[in-house]
Amino acid sequence: TQLLEQSPQFLSIQEGENLTVYCNSSSVFSSLQWYRQEPGEGPVLLVTVVTGGEVKKLKRLTFQFGDARKDSSLHITAAQPGDTGLYLCAGPPSGGSNYKLTFGKGTLLTVNP
Amino acid sequence: GAGVSQSPSNKVTEKGKDVELRCDPISGHTALYWYRQSLGQGLEFLIYFQGNSAPDKSGLPSDRFSAERTGGSVSTLTIQRTQQEDSAVYLCASSALTGSAVGYTFGSGTRLTVV
Numbered sequence: 632t633q634l635l636e637q638s639p640q641f642l643s644i645q646e647g648e649n650l651t652v653y654c655n656s657s658s659v660f661s662s663l664q665w666y667r668q669e670p671g672e673g674p675v676l677l678v679t680v681v682t683g684g685e686v687k688k689l690k691r692l693t694f695q696f697g698d699a700r701k702d703s704s705l706h707i708t709a710a711q712p713g714d715t716g717l718y719l720c721a722g723p724p725s726g727g728s729n730y731k732l733t734f735g736k737g738t739l740l741t742v743n744p
Numbered sequence: 745g746a747g748v749s750q751s752p753s754n755k756v757t758e759k760g761k762d763v764e765l766r767c768d769p770i771s772g773h774t775a776l777y778w779y780r781q782s783l784g785q786g787l788e789f790l791i792y793f794q795g796n797s798a799p800d801k802s803g804l805p806s807d808r809f810s811a812e813r814t815g816g817s818v819s820t821l822t823i824q825r826t827q828q829e830d831s832a833v834y835l836c837a838s839s840a841l842t843g844s845a846v847g848y849t850f851g852s853g854t855r856l857t858v859v
Contacts, residue, residue, distance in 0.1 A: 664847050673835050673850030719787070728800060730775060730842040734787040
């Protein structure tokens, strides 16, 4: 059983469209992080959300942490080809070791020009 | 250096051989982590170093896997008697601090293929 479930698994859209990807769990997390990974590279940290209900914006990307700290979403406005990549959510389960991240399997996003 | 450096970037080895994977973290980062990324599996935790000590080795899959860190800097992950199921991308990450909200900086990984 995957502790962090990400959906959709694959998403292919046209440039300019909006999209939302989801990260869900039945467990509470101390915080959640979002990473983007491009082929042949390691994941790159986009944001960390810590407080239940928190919303963070990074240019065209909006991240939300659920009130109960069990889920998160990433919304991209007016997607661009440069947004293409594997989006991973990760976090330390509440009560677990705070250095050990559990990762979802990711959403593979393709933005077509 | 400016980022986390891993070498080699690709390694093809024959089943049964030993391999060493190297990680050079960001200078001054005391925490270092190894993860494994397999097709369809996501990233799996292998081991955590704080300085030269490894307080958590719980993710190492078998006793064929070992890791060390010297001088609070470079780390080496060694896999003995490699098996085909060891084929994966091995990712190293470092952070200046540890804590639930501390993000990692990852290297580009070593893609290991066991044939």
